Structures are given as C-alpha cells and as structure tokens.
Amino acid sequence: MRIAVGIKWVPNTQAVRFDPETGTLIRKGIPSIVNPHDLPAIEMALRLRDAVGGEVIAFTMAPPPAVKGLELALGMGVDRAILITDRVFAGADTLATSYVLANAISKVEREYGKVDLVVFGQETIDSSTAHIPGQVASWLDWPYVYYVKDIQVLGDGRIRVVRELEDYIEEYEIELPAVLGIAVRALKPRPVSLYNKLRAKLNKDTIVVWGNSELKLDPRCVGLKGSPTIVAKTIDMPEVPRKKEVYKPRDPRDAARWIVSKIVEDEKLRELLVKKLWGG
Amino acid sequence: MNVTSKFDIIVVGAGPAGCASAYLLAKAGFKVLVLERGRGAGSKELWGGKAYAQPLREVWPELDKEAPIHRWVSKERFSLVWGERALTIEYKLGRKVAFTTYLTELVNWMARKAENAGAIIVDEVRVDEIVVKEGRVLGVKSGGDTVYADAVIDAEGVNRLLLEKLGLVEKLNPDHIALGVKEVLSLNPNLIEERFMLGKDEGLAWFVTGDVTLGLPGGGFIYTMRDSISIGLVLPIGPAAKAAEAGLLKEHVSSLVEAFRLHPYFRNLWREADVIEYGGRMTIEAGLKLMPRKLYMNGLLVVGDAAGFLVNTGYTIRGVDTAVTSGKLAAEALIEAFNNGGPTEENLKSYEEKVKKSYIYRELKNHSSIGDVMSDPFFFQKLPQVAIRAASKLFEADYEEPKLIRSFLDAAREEDVSSLKIIYKLGRVVGKL
Numbered sequence: 001m002r003i004a005v006g007i008k009w010v011p012n013t014q015a016v017r018f019d020p021e022t023g024t025l026i027r028k029g030i031p032s033i034v035n036p037h038d039l040p041a042i043e044m045a046l047r048l049r050d051a052v053g054g055e056v057i058a059f060t061m062a063p064p065p066a067v068k069g070l071e072l073a074l075g076m077g078v079d080r081a082i083l084i085t086d087r088v089f090a091g092a093d094t095l096a097t098s099y100v101l102a103n104a105i106s107k108v109e110r111e112y113g114k115v116d117l118v119v120f121g122q123e124t125i126d127s128s129t130a131h132i133p134g135q136v137a138s139w140l141d142w143p144y145v146y147y148v149k150d151i152q153v154l155g156d157g158r159i160r161v162v163r164e165l166e167d168y169i170e171e172y173e174i175e176l177p178a179v180l181g182i183a184v185r186a187l188k189p190r191p192v193s194l195y196n197k198l199r200a201k202l203n204k205d206t207i208v209v210w211g212n213s214e215l216k217l218d219p220r221c222v223g224l225k226g227s228p229t230i231v232a233k234t235i236d237m238p239e240v241p242r243k244k245e246v247y248k249p250r251d252p253r254d255a256a257r258w259i260v261s262k263i264v265e266d267e268k269l270r271e272l273l274v275k276k277l278w279g280g
Numbered sequence: 281m282n283v284t285s286k287f288d289i290i291v292v293g294a295g296p297a298g299c300a301s302a303y304l305l306a307k308a309g310f311k312v313l314v315l316e317r318g319r320g321a322g323s324k325e326l327w328g329g330k331a332y333a334q335p336l337r338e339v340w341p342e343l344d345k346e347a348p349i350h351r352w353v354s355k356e357r358f359s360l361v362w363g364e365r366a367l368t369i370e371y372k373l374g375r376k377v378a379f380t381t382y383l384t385e386l387v388n389w390m391a392r393k394a395e396n397a398g399a400i401i402v403d404e405v406r407v408d409e410i411v412v413k414e415g416r417v418l419g420v421k422s423g424g425d426t427v428y429a430d431a432v433i434d435a436e437g438v439n440r441l442l443l444e445k446l447g448l449v450e451k452l453n454p455d456h457i458a459l460g461v462k463e464v465l466s467l468n469p470n471l472i473e474e475r476f477m478l479g480k481d482e483g484l485a486w487f488v489t490g491d492v493t494l495g496l497p498g499g500g501f502i503y504t505m506r507d508s509i510s511i512g513l514v515l516p517i518g519p520a521a522k523a524a525e526a527g528l529l530k531e532h533v534s535s536l537v538e539a540f541r542l543h544p545y546f547r548n549l550w551r552e553a554d555v556i557e558y559g560g561r562m563t564i565e566a567g568l569k570l571m572p573r574k575l576y577m578n579g580l581l582v583v584g585d586a587a588g589f590l591v592n593t594g595y596t597i598r599g600v601d602t603a604v605t606s607g608k609l610a611a612e613a614l615i616e617a618f619n620n621g622g623p624t625e626e627n628l629k630s631y632e633e634k635v636k637k638s639y640i641y642r643e644l645k646n647h648s649s650i651g652d653v654m655s656d657p658f659f660f661q662k663l664p665q666v667a668i669r670a671a672s673k674l675f676e677a678d679y680e681e682p683k684l685i686r687s688f689l690d691a692a693r694e695e696d697v698s699s700l701k702i703i704y705k706l707g708r709v710v711g712k713l
C-alpha cells in the first residue's frame with residue numbers, strides 16, 4: 001500500500017501570545033511544530049504499512065523551515081517526505097491549499113506509483129477549519145470519511161473504517177483509493193527513533209522539494225490569487241484577565257452558585273465573558 | 281552507509297565543545313556522527329554573552345570574517361549597587377579580544393562548519409546511555425537503538441546524566457553549580473550605541489554586584505548584542521537554596537531579574553525596549569571540583585562543561601572558549617590514537633596530559649580559590665555596603681568632604697565591621713581574583 005499523510009507546520013499556539021491592542025496573535029518568534037492532531041494520522045499510516053507493507057509518504061505545503069516537521073515524520077518511520085513550497089503558494093485559503101495538495105498527490109502517483117490512501121489529521125490547532133481533507137477528496141474525486149478511529153484492510157482493494165461519533169459508532173466499507181481524516185487522539189503516536197532519523201539523514205533523497213516549477217499549476221489557481229475566501233468581519237476576542245480565588249465548599253452545588261454569583265456580580269467580567277462567548 | 285554501520289566517532293551534544301571536536305575530526309577524514317537532543321544545534325543554549333576569540337580562532341581561523349559576531353567588546357564595566365546608590369568603574373579595551381553574540385547563533389555556525397566538513401548531525405534525538413562492554417565503550421543507545429563507533433566523545437554539558445550512569449562522576453552538588461536567569465531586551469542598534477557610548481560594532485560587557493542578588497553570592501550581567509541587550513543574574517545554588525530555606529529569598533529568581541531590569545540606575549538604558557526572550561540554565565561554579573575522576577576511558581573522552589572546564593573568575597564566566605579548546609585537544613588526541621593503533625585507554629591518556637598542559641587547566645587552578653570568596657556572605661553583604669557608604673561620604677558631602685581613608689573608616693564603623701577585618705579579607709581576596 002502507498003499511503004500519503006498530510007501534515008501542517010503550525011505555530012505552537014500554546015506559546016502564542018495575544019496582542020490586546022490589535023487583537024491578533026503575535027506569531028513572531030513563536031516556535032513551530034507539527035500540528036499535534038496530525039501525529040495520530042502519521043501513526044495510523046505507519047501501522048497500516050507495518051501490517052500490510054508498502055510505503056508512507058509525508059507531505060506538507062509550507063515555507064522551507066517546515067522541513068523540520070518532515071524530519072519528525074521521518075523520525076517516526078515515514079519512508080519519504082515532500083516539501084511543497086513556493087512563493088506563489090503563499091497567502092492561500094483552504095481552497096487554494098487543497099488544490100495544490102491534490103495536485104501534489106497526482107504528482108506522487110506519477111513519480112512513485114499509485115496512491116491507495118491519503119490520510120490527514122482531523123483539524124489544525126491554528127485554523128481548525130477541517131476543510132483540507134474533504135476538499136482534497138473532492139479535487140481527486142475519491143471517497144472521504146472523517147473522524148476515523150480505526151482502519152482494517154480487507155484485501156480486495158477495499159478497507160473497513162470505523163468512525164466514532166458522540167453517541168454511536170459507524171463502520172464503512174470503501175473502495176480505495178480514498179481520503180480519510182483521522183480523529184484527534186485516535187492513536188498514540190510513536191516516538192522518534194534514532195535509526196529512523198539517521199536513515200533519513202544518510203539518504204539524501206528522503207526529502208524532496210517541489211515548487212511550482214515541478215507542479216506546473218496555473219498561478220491564478222494557487223496562493224493569494226487562487227483564494228476566493230474573503231474575511232468579512234473579525235471580532236476581537238478580549239483576553240479575560242486571570243484572577244485566582246480558591247473556594248472549597250462541601251457541596252458542589254454551592255460551588256456552582258458561587259461561580260455564577262461571581263460572574264453576575266462582577267460587571268466587567270460579565271461584559272468580557274459575553275463579548276468573548278458571543279462577540280458582544 | 282546504513283544505520284547499523286559503525287562510525288569512527290560519535291559525539292554526544294552539539295554544543296561548542298562537541299562541534300569543535302566534530303569539525304576537526306570530520307576535517308581530518310573521520311566518519312563522525314553528532315547526536316543532539318535539541319531541535320537544531322544550539323537551540324538549547326543560553327549564556328551571558330561574551331566569547332574570547334583567540335582560542336576559537338585556533339579551531340576556525342576564519343572566525344572574524346564568518347562567525348555571527350554581534351559586537352566586539354570595547355568596554356568592560358563593573359558596578360557595585362546598593363539601594364539607590366551605585367559605584368561604577370569602566371575600562372576601555374585597546375584591541376579585539378572578545379565578542380558578544382547569541383550562543384545559539386554561534387553554535388549553529390559551528391555546527392554548520394562541522395556539517396560542511398562531513399560530520400553528520402542528527403538533532404531531536406536524546407542519547408540515553410553510553411554503551412560499555414568489558415570496560416570498553418562501544419557506542420551509544422537512544423531508545424531501543426544502538427549506534428556503534430570506535431570512540432565516543434561526551435560533550436553533554438553540565439548536566440552530565442550519561443557520565444553519572446557510567447559512574448565517572450557524582451551527582452551534581454548544589455555548591456558547585458549556579459543558576460543563570462536572563463532576559464533579552466530588543467532595542468534599536470542606534471539607541472544601544474548612543475546610550476552605552478559605543479561605536480558601530482562595538483560592545484559592552486558589564487558585571488554588577490551588590491543587592492541585585494539581595495546580597496546573596498553571585499552577580500548580574502549586561503551585554504550589548506547587535507540589536508538587543510542581554511541582562512541576567514547568576515546565583516550559586518547552594519547559598520541561594522539556604523537563603524530560601526531561611527526565608528531570606530522569598531521570590532522566584534525571575535522576579536529578581538525583573539527588579540534588575542527595573543532598577544533605577546539601569547532602566548533608562550533600555551527604555552522602550554521589549555522583552556523578547558527569557559530563560560534559565562545551569563552553569564558551573566567550581567570547575568575543578570566537577571572534573572570527572574578520569575577524562576578518558578577505553579573509547580571515551582569527556583570535553584567541555586561535562587568535564588568541568590569552565591572558568592568562573594567571580595566576575596566573568598568563561599566556558600565557551602574552554603569548551604572549544606578541550607574539543608580541539610580531544611580531536612588531536614583521538615587522531616594520534618587512531619594513528620597509533622586505536623582509541624584504547626592507553627592511547628587516550630594523552631588527552632588528559634594535553635588538558636593539564638593547556639591554559640584551561642592552569643586557569644581552573646588559578647581561579648579555584650574563588651569559591652572561598654563566593655561562599656563568604658561578607659563579600660556580598662557587608663563589603664558592598666561599606667564601600668557604598670564610603671562613597672556616599674565622599675560624593676554626598678554638603679559642606680566638608682572627608683579624606684578617603686576617613687570616609688572608609690567611618691563607613692566601616694557605621695556598618696559595624698572592623699576595618700581590620702575588611703583589610704584582612706580584601707588582602708586575601710585580591711590574591712584570589
């Protein structure tokens with residue numbers, strides 16, 4: 001099986017500070033990481049490969065520093081990695097991003113052979129639209145299932161996928177090739193290993209870089225130009241200042257009353273919360 | 281080459297010491313693997329800010345032209361502060377001896393040099409164990425993977441968990457180490473030059489003592505970078521922990537650094553600057569006492585901080601040039617050993633001999649008694665108070681200025697210390713600095 005896994009290089013939002021004046025995230029100087037929700041997708045791909053053989057290819061569209069993210073995927077045991085990077089891809093919305101990614105999958109098929117499965121994370125921590133997997137599936141015209149918890153390879157060109165929702169579990173049998181979104185925390189990702197890192201380092205072709213001179217996409221369909229999304233309105237979410245108070249009643253109902261009274265009585269806090277929750 | 285093939289040398293830790301060794305050995309044609317747990321070489325580094333250039337030039341003659349040098353130190357300042365009063369001495373240097381930079385940048389450059397020379401650097405991998413069999417080092421282990429080599433260089437820095445496991449060193453003693461906490465304040469280069477009276481590319485190194493450490497042993501530092509200022513405090517852990525237990529040190533060290541940043545005597549120097557970074561790291565207080573029982577064993581050499589090679593003079597910390605020099609000596613010893621039949625215990629003995637003959641060891645010995653000063657609260661409490669009080673008598677006289685000696689004797693009396701004790705203590709310390 002040839003499995004491609006899409007990962008995104010994101011600012012570590014836990015380390016991101018908020019600029020109260022402009023209402024935007026201060027991304028400068030914030031270390032980036034592989035979107036944590038992509039790690040279960042990598043793990044899923046590796047388990048499938050380990051079970052049935054084949055190869056796993058990690059790919060990302062991102063600026064060059066994201067090569068560190070691909071190195072992490074390689075360290076976990078991915079066989080090869082593709083960095084899709086070009087100035088013309090910058091400023092992309094989800095449509096333009098998924099267009100490039102879908103075309104990259106087609107190029108993977110031309111270069112390395114048929115792709116059976118493309119797996120993605122459920123969503124990202126910095127934008128969390130969860131658009132990308134579904135859009136890539138649409139461009140490729142492949143079936144798509146998301147919130148996937150488990151996959152079994154049936155052997156006749158089909159797989160069974162288990163999808164777990166809040167109060168029921170669904171099972172689908174789908175034909176390959178397919179696109180899957182793997183549920184957050186579906187699997188515990190394996191740690192990076194020395195051998196895998198070393199193998200990637202010793203073999204110069206494990207990471208390839210594709211720009212638009214390789215993908216040859218119409219510049220009007222990629223990057224900012226290919227992005228029809230407009231930001232209609234942004235609501236500035238004020239940061240609620242933290243105040244520490246400890247109240248330990250015997251009866252939890254007293255705790256609930258206490259919290260509610262806190263909110264109701266403190267006018268400033270009330271306004272802030274209303275603004276934070278409903279935008280004013 | 282594949283992952284299970286053997287390397288000539290594995291270096292643990294891509295700090296200054298590891299990079300220097302790896303560079304020289306790769307340049308000499310050896311197959312070198314460097315393993316670093318941080319993301320990218322240098323990412324785990326934090327220091328004050330000043331590197332002595334000459335020892336580094338011996339490894340990289342192209343240093344002045346190529347290395348990420350921020351400013352050449354042209355001024356050294358020393359200040360004693362107590363309350364709102366301060367006494368400052370400045371020295372203007374006559375030549376380029378040391379430069380300021382971020383250690384992260386400098387180490388990154390050193391690592392690229394090593395890579396360009398052919399060393400393989402694998403980052404984000406932690407070595408868990410140095411593998412030894414029948415007294416001979418065979419390689420290193422990380423997770424479930426073992427990589428083999430003819431020799432291993434341990435350049436893991438001050439927190440030497442691997443050497444501890446090998447039984448070559450004891451657990452760190454709080455009296456032998458110190459904690460450094462620093463902030464980086466970003467400021468326009470023109471403002472830096474104006475406020476510190478520096479030319480373009482000129483830098484300043486500043487050592488501060490007094491109540492910035494609340495009278496505890498240790499001190500503060502200020503270094504000017506290209507477009508930022510690094511400030512911080514270094515506190516020996518033993519006395520600081522005792523002060524905390526006794527309730528004398530109530531705050532977190534970072535709030536002492538904050539108070540230092542907001543100190544009226546200094547704060548205008550970085551007015552309008554943004555704090556862009558802060559961090560802390562352990563450093564060595566008493567290098568000689570940290571030296572492993574042996575610097576070598578069959579197939580192993582210990583370099584840099586891991587070997588205790590840091591010279592703490594009481595007013596400067598020199599660990600980078602000594603780390604680089606020890607890395608260089610280790611590389612030379614290994615090359616000789618390989619030419620003489622291999623890195624056996626017998627053949628690697630020359631490393632320890634080289635170290636003992638080098639300036640590192642002489643410097644360590646020379647400054648080793650500084651520990652007596654650092655552990656004596658007198659130098660951090662009474663002495664600065666007497667000095668500041670004496671200065672205040674000289675400079676804050678409304679009508680009559682006392683003679684120098686009178687101001688000193690009066691200050692001592694008012695601070696309730698005998699002048700003889702001061703003279704005796706100073707006489708002893710002068711010999712130790």
Ligand SMILES: Cc1cc2nc3c(=O)[nH]c(=O)nc-3n(C[C@H](O)[C@H](O)[C@H](O)COP(=O)(O)OP(=O)(O)OC[C@H]3O[C@@H](n4cnc5c(N)ncnc54)[C@H](O)[C@@H]3O)c2cc1C
Nearest residue numbers: 006061091092093094097120121123124127129130131132
């Ligand atoms: C108008 C507009 C302008 C934008 N401009 C920019 C900009 O200038 N710069 C910028 O960085 N972002 C920009 N974005 C955001 C960017 O388009 C999205 O972050 C990106 O398309 C992915 O969407 P997401 O983060 O919501 O991913 P989701 O759809 O939530 O991600 C789901 C999964 O898809 C996969 N995936 C997501 N992104 C990638 C990727 N790049 N490569 C491989 N796999 C991936 C991962 O597996 C992930 O878990 C813009 C968005 C809009 C709406």
Ligand SMILES: Cc1cc2nc3c(=O)[nH]c(=O)nc-3n(C[C@H](O)[C@H](O)[C@H](O)COP(=O)(O)OP(=O)(O)OC[C@H]3O[C@@H](n4cnc5c(N)ncnc54)[C@H](O)[C@@H]3O)c2cc1C
Nearest residue numbers: 293295296297317328329330407437460563584585599600
């Ligand atoms: C606050 C402070 C101020 C200082 N100021 C100065 C100064 O102004 N001038 C000066 O010359 N020196 C200064 N020093 C000292 C200087 O930083 C050190 O002496 C120097 O960095 C030592 O170099 P090294 O290569 O021996 O170790 P390190 O620089 O500590 O490098 C060790 C490397 O090994 C890695 N490592 C450790 N364990 C493992 C493992 N198990 N597996 C893989 N990798 C591992 C670490 O991540 C690290 O990158 C200062 C230190 C501090 C803390």
